[in-house]
Amino acid sequence: MMEIGLFSLMFCFAAGEKEDTAMNEYAKHAAIWDWDGYDNSPEYDYWCSYAKQFGKKVLLPMCAIGQAGAYMAQHGLDVTAFDLTKEMIEQGKKRFGSIPNLSFENADICDLHLKDNNYDFCFIATQDLNLLADIDMVRKAFRSIALHLRKGACFALELVLPLHESFAYPSQTYYPRVPNYTDKKVWKEGKGRYDAVTKRQYIDQVIYIQDEKGIESIPHSIILQYFERDDILSALKDAGFHIAAEYKNREKDVWTPENQAWIVETIRN
Numbered sequence: 001m002m003e004i005g006l007f008s009l010m011f012c013f014a015a016g017e018k019e020d021t022a023m024n025e026y027a028k029h030a031a032i033w034d035w036d037g038y039d040n041s042p043e044y045d046y047w048c049s050y051a052k053q054f055g056k057k058v059l060l061p062m063c064a065i066g067q068a069g070a071y072m073a074q075h076g077l078d079v080t081a082f083d084l085t086k087e088m089i090e091q092g093k094k095r096f097g098s099i100p101n102l103s104f105e106n107a108d109i110c111d112l113h114l115k116d117n118n119y120d121f122c123f124i125a126t127q128d129l130n131l132l133a134d135i136d137m138v139r140k141a142f143r144s145i146a147l148h149l150r151k152g153a154c155f156a157l158e159l160v161l162p163l164h165e166s167f168a169y170p171s172q173t174y175y176p177r178v179p180n181y182t183d184k185k186v187w188k189e190g191k192g193r194y195d196a197v198t199k200r201q202y203i204d205q206v207i208y209i210q211d212e213k214g215i216e217s218i219p220h221s222i223i224l225q226y227f228e229r230d231d232i233l234s235a236l237k238d239a240g241f242h243i244a245a246e247y248k249n250r251e252k253d254v255w256t257p258e259n260q261a262w263i264v265e266t267i268r269n
């Protein structure tokens with residue numbers, strides 16, 4: 001689940017990539033974001049139970065089309081989901097707009113200004129934070145989140161810590177574990193490399209969409225920036241959080257330094 005090169009990350013976006021031509025492609029990506037119909041409800045249940053320890057009001061950053069948020073709202077929570085990519089938010093509203101207690105916002109985690117500032121729980125699931133280009137952006141993101149949480153609220157972060165050896169992996173083809181469409185086929189090819197000096201992972205991919213008109217291919221590149229634990233802890237503390245726990249997995253086993261997977265549970269001061 002939390003290894004570098006996650007299946008889910010074969011379809012995500014880097015904040016720094018936004019150019020006009022790319023925006024058209026984002027719209028296409030958003031339309032097929034749920035290309036894999038694999039059942040994620042165990043993951044969503046995990047976040048539901050986590051949130052309910054703190055209250056009902058959930059803030060969900062970098063939500064893409066908001067599948068997790070939709071599930072959580074259908075399971076008793078009051079969710080505000082937001083994403084920088086407007087096409088994602090439009091697609092989210094189209095799919096899930098009728099679900100009560102779920103609202104969508106097109107917003108930047110580094111400069112967030114929502115009307116409510118009393119959320120009980122906020123989480124960033126595996127590796128989404130790695131889309132922020134540097135630690136200054138992370139610091140801004142944490143300050144933005146802090147401004148929107150009530151005192152005593154929880155902010156949980158799932159991360160993969162940087163490896164200290166570079167590596168590369170050749171092109172592979174990825175098919176959906178459970179195809180989700182009847183009118184088209186979607187698959188992807190991707191290769192990548194990780195640079196241990198810059199702690200960046202470069203992923204180049206091509207997304208293929210085949211329908212009755214033919215096959216469309218969409219080339220796409222992303223960069224994931226990995227962050228050291230000490231830098232994240234310092235940014236969290238500076239933003240107004242204290243560290244409540246550190247886990248190595250979702251079973252809540254205590255984190256120890258040999259673990260690359262890291263879940264940090266923080267509380268708003």
Ligand SMILES: C[S@@+](CC[C@H](N)C(=O)[O-])C[C@H]1O[C@@H](n2cnc3c(N)ncnc32)[C@H](O)[C@@H]1O
Binds near residue numbers: 061062067082107
């Ligand atoms: C890997 S995807 C999210 C996946 C999502 N957690 C899910 O489970 O479907 C990362 C998302 O982060 C969004 N994003 C990137 N930079 C952002 C920023 N500065 N503020 C808000 N969202 C951002 C992208 O638009 C993209 O939809």
